[in-house]
Amino acid sequence: MGIAFAAGTYVHWGVVSISLTNLLIIVGMIVIFVLALVIPFPGDHGSPTDGGDS
C-alpha cells in the first residue's frame, strides 16, 4: 500500500497516462504562458518601435 502511495496518483485518458503532479505542472506552465501574453509589461506605454536591432 505504501508503495502504491509513493507511486502517486495517475490520470488515464485513452493511451495517455500521466501523474497528477506532472499534469498540474504542465497546466501551471500553460497558465503562466497565457498570463505572460496578456499581462501588460511594466513601463510599456505603447511607444512606437524605436528601430532597435531587428
Next chain:
Amino acid sequence: MSSAPTTERGTWTEAVRNRLSHTVPEGQVLPDRQPAYVASWIYVFGVLTLAGLFVVIGSGVVLSMGGATWWHTSSLGHFVNSVHLWSVELFFACMVIHLWGKFWMAAWRGHRGLTWVTGVVAFLTSIGAAFTGYLTQSNFSSQWISGEAKDGINSIGVGSWFNVLNPAQMLMWHIVLLPLGVGVIAVMHIVLVRRHGVVPPLGDEEATS
C-alpha cells in the same frame, strides 16, 4: 630596412579579430534599447532560462566539491543538491515556455533559422544532461532508472560506448561533457540572437526591418 607594416598582413590573429568584430553588429552585444514589441512578459523567459542555467552550473560546481554522495551525509550538501534540482526544474519550465512563445511567433523568420536550430539543440542537450543527472543520484532511484535505460540505449547500439550502468561514466558525462555542450550551444544561441536581433511580431516585418 623597412619598418614592419601594422595592418593588412593577413595573419590569423587579424582574421580572428575581424571575424569576432563582425559577428555581432556594433552596439548590439549588450544593447540598452530594444524595439517596442519586446516590452512583453513573453520575452522574459529566455533570460530567465539563462539565469536558471547560471544557478544550475553554480550549484553543480559547489556539489562537485562535496562529491556525488555528499547530499546523503550533509544537510548543507542536501540543501545545495536541492538548489541544483529546483533550479533545473525552473530552467526547463522557463525554457519550454520560451519555446512555446518562439514557436507561435515563428521566430525562425528573417534569417533566424540557425538561432532556432541552436535553441533546439540546446534543449535536447539539456535533456541529456538532466537524464544523466538522474543517474548520478547514487540511490535506488538512479539504480532503477539506469536498469530501465540500458535496454533503450542498447537497442540503438551504443550501450558499450555509453554505459548507463556505469555511474562513474555517467557522472563525467553529467558534470563535464554535457554541461560543456549546453554552455557552448547556449553561447552560440545568444550570439545569434544578438546578431539578428529579436524577431518582430508576425506581419510586422516590414515596419521593423
